[in-house]
Amino acid sequence: MRNQSRKKARLAFLIAALLLIAGLAAGTWFWSTRNETRNFTLYYTDPQAMYLIPVSEARALPRDDGKALSALLNELTDAPVGLQATLPPGTVAEVQRISNGQANITLQVPTTMGSGAERLLAGAVAKTAASLGSVREVRLQLRNRDGAPYESQHLDLSAPLSPTDPGVENLYLDGAGEGLMVTLYYTTADGRYLVPLRRPLPPAYRTQPIEGSFQLLIAGPPSELTGILGPSVPVNPGIGWGGVAMGVAQIDWPMDQPAPSAQALRAFALTLTEFDGIRQVSLKQQGREVATSMRPAAINVAGELPQGKLPQSASPTTRSLTPEASAAEAVYPAP
Amino acid sequence: MKRVTIGLMVLVLVLASMGHQPAWAASTLIRLVGYDEASQRLVVFADGPLTPRSFNLSGPHRWVVDFPNARYRGATVKLPAIPNSPISGVRVSQWNMGTVRMVFDLNEAASFPHDLLKITDENYRLAFHLDGKRSLSAKAPAAPGPKAPGAPEGTRVSPRDAAKDAPAPKAAATGPAQVIGFAVEGDRLVLRTTRQIVSVKKTQLEKTGRTHYDFPGLTISPKLTKRTITAPKLGIRQARLLQQGKSVRLIIDSPGRDVAWKDETQPDRWALIQAKEAAPKAATYAPAPIEDGESGLSLKRVGKGWQLTLTANGTVTYRMVGPARRDRLVFDIVGGSVDLPRDSLYVDNGLIARVRSTPQPDNSLRVVVELDQDVGFAVRSTPTQRSVVIAMAPPGTPIPAGPPVAAAPSPTPKPVEATPTPAVPQAVDAALDRQIDRKRITLDPGHGGEDPGGIGSHGTEEKDITLSLALKLQKLMRDSGMEVQMTRTDDMQIQLRPRVAMGDDFDSDVFISIHTNAISNPKINGIETYYFTPQSLPLARAVHRQLVTKLGRPDRGVRRNNFVVVKYNKMPACLVEIGYLTNPTEEKLLKSPAYQQKAAEAILAGVQDYFKSKAYRQ
Numbered sequence: 034m035r036n037q038s039r040k041k042a043r044l045a046f047l048i049a050a051l052l053l054i055a056g057l058a059a060g061t062w063f064w065s066t067r068n069e070t071r072n073f074t075l076y077y078t079d080p081q082a083m084y085l086i087p088v089s090e091a092r093a094l095p096r097d098d099g100k101a102l103s104a105l106l107n108e109l110t111d112a113p114v115g116l117q118a119t120l121p122p123g124t125v126a127e128v129q130r131i132s133n134g135q136a137n138i139t140l141q142v143p144t145t146m147g148s149g150a151e152r153l154l155a156g157a158v159a160k161t162a163a164s165l166g167s168v169r170e171v172r173l174q175l176r177n178r179d180g181a182p183y184e185s186q187h188l189d190l191s192a193p194l195s196p197t198d199p200g201v202e203n204l205y206l207d208g209a210g211e212g213l214m215v216t217l218y219y220t221t222a223d224g225r226y227l228v229p230l231r232r233p234l235p236p237a238y239r240t241q242p243i244e245g246s247f248q249l250l251i252a253g254p255p256s257e258l259t260g261i262l263g264p265s266v267p268v269n270p271g272i273g274w275g276g277v278a279m280g281v282a283q284i285d286w287p288m289d290q291p292a293p294s295a296q297a298l299r300a301f302a303l304t305l306t307e308f309d310g311i312r313q314v315s316l317k318q319q320g321r322e323v324a325t326s327m328r329p330a331a332i333n334v335a336g337e338l339p340q341g342k343l344p345q346s347a348s349p350t351t352r353s354l355t356p357e358a359s360a361a362e363a364v365y366p367a368p
Numbered sequence: 369m370k371r372v373t374i375g376l377m378v379l380v381l382v383l384a385s386m387g388h389q390p391a392w393a394a395s396t397l398i399r400l401v402g403y404d405e406a407s408q409r410l411v412v413f414a415d416g417p418l419t420p421r422s423f424n425l426s427g428p429h430r431w432v433v434d435f436p437n438a439r440y441r442g443a444t445v446k447l448p449a450i451p452n453s454p455i456s457g458v459r460v461s462q463w464n465m466g467t468v469r470m471v472f473d474l475n476e477a478a479s480f481p482h483d484l485l486k487i488t489d490e491n492y493r494l495a496f497h498l499d500g501k502r503s504l505s506a507k508a509p510a511a512p513g514p515k516a517p518g519a520p521e522g523t524r525v526s527p528r529d530a531a532k533d534a535p536a537p538k539a540a541a542t543g544p545a546q547v548i549g550f551a552v553e554g555d556r557l558v559l560r561t562t563r564q565i566v567s568v569k570k571t572q573l574e575k576t577g578r579t580h581y582d583f584p585g586l587t588i589s590p591k592l593t594k595r596t597i598t599a600p601k602l603g604i605r606q607a608r609l610l611q612q613g614k615s616v617r618l619i620i621d622s623p624g625r626d627v628a629w630k631d632e633t634q635p636d637r638w639a640l641i642q643a644k645e646a647a648p649k650a651a652t653y654a655p656a657p658i659e660d661g662e663s664g665l666s667l668k669r670v671g672k673g674w675q676l677t678l679t680a681n682g683t684v685t686y687r688m689v690g691p692a693r694r695d696r697l698v699f700d701i702v703g704g705s706v707d708l709p710r711d712s713l714y715v716d717n718g719l720i721a722r723v724r725s726t727p728q729p730d731n732s733l734r735v736v737v738e739l740d741q742d743v744g745f746a747v748r749s750t751p752t753q754r755s756v757v758i759a760m761a762p763p764g765t766p767i768p769a770g771p772p773v774a775a776a777p778s779p780t781p782k783p784v785e786a787t788p789t790p791a792v793p794q795a796v797d798a799a800l801d802r803q804i805d806r807k808r809i810t811l812d813p814g815h816g817g818e819d820p821g822g823i824g825s826h827g828t829e830e831k832d833i834t835l836s837l838a839l840k841l842q843k844l845m846r847d848s849g850m851e852v853q854m855t856r857t858d859d860m861q862i863q864l865r866p867r868v869a870m871g872d873d874f875d876s877d878v879f880i881s882i883h884t885n886a887i888s889n890p891k892i893n894g895i896e897t898y899y900f901t902p903q904s905l906p907l908a909r910a911v912h913r914q915l916v917t918k919l920g921r922p923d924r925g926v927r928r929n930n931f932v933v934v935k936y937n938k939m940p941a942c943l944v945e946i947g948y949l950t951n952p953t954e955e956k957l958l959k960s961p962a963y964q965q966k967a968a969e970a971i972l973a974g975v976q977d978y979f980k981s982k983a984y985r986q
Contacts, residue, residue: 080889080891081892082887082889082892083924083925117889118888121888122888144823144886144888145820145821145822145823145830145886146822146886146887147821147822147830147883147884147885147886147887147945147948147949147950148883148885148896148898148929148931148943148945149885149887149892149896149924149945150885150886150887150888152927152929155930183819184863184864186814186815186819186821186864187883187931187932187933187943188930188931188932189930189931189932189935191932194930198930199900199928199929199930200898200927200928200929200930204927257923
């Protein structure tokens with residue numbers, strides 16, 4: 034009698050344990066497949082395939098970083114209007130795993146690519162993955178249309194790709210002289226998207242890098258890039274530099290100029306708040322403020338993003354600068 | 369009265385203390401202890417004479433050396449095991465107030481002879497000969513005055529050769545035949561051996577200017593395989609040793625094919641002497657250019673000072689680190705790479721004690737020059753920006769004049785679209801052409817075999833275009849006197865790293881990878897050129913400029929990127945994308961032999977511009 038009751042108790046315990054394990058597994062599966070709203074940035078290229086262009090969005094994505102990243106990478110094959118895909122059409126991206134900040138990604142690419150296309154692909158994948166926050170670098174494996182692994186005949190994939198690799202950054206070197214590099218925000222040729230571009234500051238502005246950035250921004254992109262980039266702020270000689278006061282960059286706005294567009298204001302704010310000492314820009318007409326902006330949360334927004342601050346470009350040069358700092362103290366990065 | 373007595377007592381005490389300097393202050397200062405790998409000596413650097421006392425201990429075996437009346441200020445507390453010796457470690461410490469103790473931890477009972485060398489009144493060196501070449505009897509200090517290095521001026525600094533005339537160790541003579549030393553000594557490249565070398569086989573590789581000497585039945589210390597020697601004065605661009613099965617191979621690369629040597633054999637050494645001077649340089653308007661691939665440290669006596677030159681494989685700049693101190697100069701070499709031994713170089717010339725280097729996280733090389741005395745100094749970049757010259761002289765004497773001062777050290781390489789190639793005066797143009805004649809080029813036609821590369825809308829395969837163009841370029845370059853190696857001459861597949869290795873093995877002056885581009889958008893067209901290392905930028909720029917000018921296609925710029933065939937090369941390298949196969953217009957052009965010929969001519973012109981510009985700058 035006693036033995037029977039013992040057996041029953043053991044059976045009940047076993048069933049309870051099995052139910053607990055099954056419940057945990059189901060919970061984990063449910064958690065990982067459940068979506069949540071996440072911020073991310075996808076990287077496409079301009080129609081001339083010269084530069085990478087970020088498009089930020091906040092949308093429901095799987096909680097699991099691997100699944101979320103797989104979904105995002107597959108979107109790089111289909112660009113928004115006015116941009117071009119950075120992954121060839123038909124490419125299938127799959128994230129094998131993410132561990133210790135490294136994402137192992139397999140790309141099944143149906144076509145062969147030249148070095149230019151591979152450069153854009155590597156940059157877009159590394160930067161898009163890094164936008165999720167949990168990925169620092171990417172180990173990429175390429176497969177052909179049949180799914181067989183193949184080695185890139187250009188890229189060095191023996192080391193993980195990083196969003197700061199050479200060639201990933203949008204860089205323009207004009208021969209004006211090496212030295213202090215600044216990040217400016219122009220637009221694509223059709224004016225739809227802002228494009229971050231790093232270029233050297235002319236020697237005349239080495240001691241006033243913030244004003245120098247402002248002057249380069251209102252002058253528009255270099256003439257060699259006509260057809261690729263366009264000006265992001267109105268071309269009006271009346272727009273002037275009003276200096277910096279209490280961390281606010283002042284811009285004199287001419288009376289004959291209509292109020293700045295949201296994109297122009299964003300371009301001013303993004304360009305000038307690249308400097309650590311600047312937290313806000315203020316546009317004034319005869320001393321009266323007509324527009325003001327903190328650093329925008331994103332460069333190009335494809336949807337609604339919660340309020341937040343976009344990280345400044347990962348440039349040691351501009352990061353070290355403050356309005357008081359001497360340009361001579363800047364670190365000079367290699368091109 | 370009582371006050372007067374106390375005052376007198378205090379006065380007597382003060383006078384007594386002034387008259388008798390404490391033993392601590394009067395003792396000899398030991399600044400540094402280090403191991404000189406090449407001469408197998410452990411060197412103690414001191415500011416006065418040392419009188420060591422030694423004794424052996426067992427269980428475990430130790431050999432203890434005490435330096436009475438000495439104090440220790442060195443940074444090294446413990447040296448690691450010393451290869452080819454019974455020493456498993458050396459510890460140095462201040463044993464008591466007046467004695468510095470060195471403890472040699474040993475695998476077997478041993479003691480080592482030493483000698484004391486007086487450099488100046490304030491600089492002494494006590495050297496323990498770990499190969500047991502000297503008797504234990506202490507020698508009288510050598511004649512005062514700086515000891516000049518054995519190597520001729522302009523030769524890479526080799527460690528001191530004080531023991532070069534010593535006979536081979538008896539113990540070693542009965543052991544296996546081994547190479548125990550490899551250095552430049554005076555006008556010779558010397559292999560020190562434990563036994564007389566009886567057989568040497570010489571092989572001259574006419575095409576590459578490389579000579580092999582094979583020594584059967586010999587072994588080599590693994591350390592020596594890591595050493596490369598550069599001695600332009602001996603006509604040696606680079607010399608190194610390899611263990612190949614049961615023989616040792618000495619590989620010598622010479623700058624030209626007209627350099628010859630004769631060898632001589634002695635019981636404990638084998639030496640090479642230059643038999644014929646290298647052909648005089650074609651151009652005499654400038655100092656002999658430093659050949660690509662030569663890098664390292666050289667030392668030259670100038671007046672009462674010394675000039676230390678660090679030459680890199682590429683363009684370099686420097687930055688001083690911290691203020692100059694009495695006992696050391698510290699600076700970082702930025703860009704390029706400098707071949708320096710991992711261990712310290714013991715210069716020991718009375719002014720410079722040693723030079724050591726450490727790679728830094730930002731890829732610069734930190735160089736520390738440890739000084740024997742206060743010096744005046746000046747640091748300059750040479751106009752070529754491949755060398756940094758540190759001129760030093762004792763206080764009160766003029767600092768040796770270095771080469772012409774370059775523009776202020778540039779902290780970053782020139783930007784991509786910088787100034788055009790400087791116009792070369794006609795008088796030197798012919799001489800420059802003669803220099804270009806001798807250049808070696810590796811051409812790398814992209815893709816091949818099962819890898820077609822990009823494919824055009826009409827089915828044109830990249831591998832065929834690149835090979836066809838490269839063959840045309842090969843002919844043009846050979847006709848202009850260059851030596852050309854192709855990574856492939858037919859439709860075969862070669863991985864990327866072997867292509868780079870082929871360029872290195874050929875000792876190429878430049879490496880050019882030829883590609884055509886492809887992208888999903890057929891509207892995109894134009895020419896792109898890629899490079900990776902800063903030293904490759906001038907080449908990429910020169911070739912790109914000619915391609916854009918001669919082919920008249922859109923300029924998509926010179927870009928730095930992470931491509932294998934431009935990343936790992938020892939020489940300047942670029943990858944040219946001469947058009948988009950996926951653009952119908954450019955596909956048609958790329959298929960055309962006339963367009964390919966034009967592209968080949970443009971690349972040749974770009975390479976010539978690069979060499980002329982480089983030689984002119986030198």
